[in-house]
Amino acid sequence: MATSEEEVTLLGVVGSPFLCRVQIALKLKGVEYKYVEDNLNNKSDLLLKYNPVYKKVPVLVHNEKPISESLVILEYIDDTWKHNPILPAQPYQRALARFWSNFIDDKCVAPAWKSVFLVDEKEKEKAGEELFEALKFLENELKDKYFGGEEIGFVDIAAVFIPIVQEVAGLQLFTSEKFPKLFKWSQDFHNHPIVEENLPPKDQLFAYFQARAQSLATPK
Amino acid sequence: MATSEEEVTLLGVVGSPFLCRVQIALKLKGVEYKYVEDNLNNKSDLLLKYNPVYKKVPVLVHNEKPISESLVILEYIDDTWKHNPILPAQPYQRALARFWSNFIDDKCVAPAWKSVFLVDEKEKEKAGEELFEALKFLENELKDKYFGGEEIGFVDIAAVFIPIVQEVAGLQLFTSEKFPKLFKWSQDFHNHPIVEENLPPKDQLFAYFQARAQSLATPK
Numbered sequence: 206m207a208t209s210e211e212e213v214t215l216l217g218v219v220g221s222p223f224l225c226r227v228q229i230a231l232k233l234k235g236v237e238y239k240y241v242e243d244n245l246n247n248k249s250d251l252l253l254k255y256n257p258v259y260k261k262v263p264v265l266v267h268n269e270k271p272i273s274e275s276l277v278i279l280e281y282i283d284d285t286w287k288h289n290p291i292l293p294a295q296p297y298q299r300a301l302a303r304f305w306s307n308f309i310d311d312k313c314v315a316p317a318w319k320s321v322f323l324v325d326e327k328e329k330e331k332a333g334e335e336l337f338e339a340l341k342f343l344e345n346e347l348k349d350k351y352f353g354g355e356e357i358g359f360v361d362i363a364a365v366f367i368p369i370v371q372e373v374a375g376l377q378l379f380t381s382e383k384f385p386k387l388f389k390w391s392q393d394f395h396n397h398p399i400v401e402e403n404l405p406p407k408d409q410l411f412a413y414f415q416a417r418a419q420s421l422a423t424p425k
Numbered sequence: 426m427a428t429s430e431e432e433v434t435l436l437g438v439v440g441s442p443f444l445c446r447v448q449i450a451l452k453l454k455g456v457e458y459k460y461v462e463d464n465l466n467n468k469s470d471l472l473l474k475y476n477p478v479y480k481k482v483p484v485l486v487h488n489e490k491p492i493s494e495s496l497v498i499l500e501y502i503d504d505t506w507k508h509n510p511i512l513p514a515q516p517y518q519r520a521l522a523r524f525w526s527n528f529i530d531d532k533c534v535a536p537a538w539k540s541v542f543l544v545d546e547k548e549k550e551k552a553g554e555e556l557f558e559a560l561k562f563l564e565n566e567l568k569d570k571y572f573g574g575e576e577i578g579f580v581d582i583a584a585v586f587i588p589i590v591q592e593v594a595g596l597q598l599f600t601s602e603k604f605p606k607l608f609k610w611s612q613d614f615h616n617h618p619i620v621e622e623n624l625p626p627k628d629q630l631f632a633y634f635q636a637r638a639q640s641l642a643t644p645k
Contacts, residue, residue: 267517270517272520274523274527277520277523277524278520281516281517296501297490297492299501300492300497300498300500300501303494303497303500304493304494304497307497308478342478
């Protein structure tokens with residue numbers, strides 16, 4: 206638990222899957238925090254101060270020290286509050302968790318965004334195929350109820366991106382025929398009390414993705 | 426030290442900056458290993474077996490368990506052999522080390538490759554400008570002799586990529602005028618006995634970059 210001496214602030218934009226990762230992790234640890242909503246189209250001075258490199262949410266500010274990039278934040282949370290571990294204890298299992306979380310960011314996130322945002326049908330189809338290929342690897346990697354075993358862990362939290370995009374885009378990625386294990390995982394994951402509580406409502410998800418599409422379309 | 430019960434094998438291609446990261450880390454830990462050279466243009470069955478996702482070196486195989494992706498391997502090495510730590514002990518310093526290492530992979534590696542491989546002068550110039558902007562952040566981040574303080578650490582090892590590319594491309598990135606701190610760092614880093622011992626000779630570096638350019642130019 207965060208003690209009363211600790212100040213934990215989270216900068217985010219509701220609907221962001223990356224914010225969602227951090228919210229789930231903080232909730233798993235029982236860390237209380239102050240949430241500050243930013244604006245995708247008019248970034249706050251606070252965000253520019255705390256994440257001058259990428260200028261992106263989420264940013265976790267712990268006792269005035271800012272940490273950016275969602276997977277780095279997850280590691281920080283696990284290093285700082287040791288109970289209810291997110292990463293496994295064994296070095297090899299930790300390496301696999303890092304490998305697959307990076308894989309999700311490298312191979313799933315970009316084609317998933319494209320599946321949502323692209324207008325050109327051919328390019329959209331290509332992105333869908335790339336995502337399909339990446340999901341085959343994940344399907345193969347899923348050995349237990351969750352990627353983390355019987356409890357949700359680092360890879361499950363990283364993978365929150367995928368069911369969210371599926372919901373927004375109306376993609377039928379996780380049908381039980383194509384990906385039986387991922388299909389079951391997405392149901393169990395959604396129904397996990399901490400995940401359920403931290404997933405943004407549909408209308409806020411749609412609003413976020415619309416704002417994001419708008420910010421991408423606006424010349425900088 | 427790795428005991429005699431342990432089997433540590435490293436698959437690589439001499440001249441690869443990513444291989445070099447792992448070699449420096451293993452040397453810092455005093456871990457003995459068997460090195461197996463792969464072939465960029467004709468990948469071995471061993472590589473395809475151990476890294477079916479990316480099919481890339483380096484791969485560290487520890488007691489028959491393979492780990493891929495150089496930064497994931499560095500974390501594994503630090504988790505497994507605890508002496509001579511590569512990552513700092515404090516969670517916040519660990520987070521910064523991870524943030525800046527990812528930054529090097531995200532913002533320096535691609536423009537650095539382009540600076541070496543691109544033929545089009547205009548695109549090459551654009552890549553050079555991107556790299557310049559990224560290096561400004563790193564210059565600003567360098568507070569001590571090394572990124573890791575008085576000893577080399579995670580970010581220094583990740584950053585081995587930059588002086589290598591500078592050497593191959595003959596880029597004048599680290600002049601003392603443009604980047605006085607990075608310039609001094611690159612000298613200290615090169616002269617560090619473990620780094621010096623593990624940097625490939627110039628002719629092997631050039632051979633690697635030529636083979637890599639060739640493999641990129643060959644349609645898959």
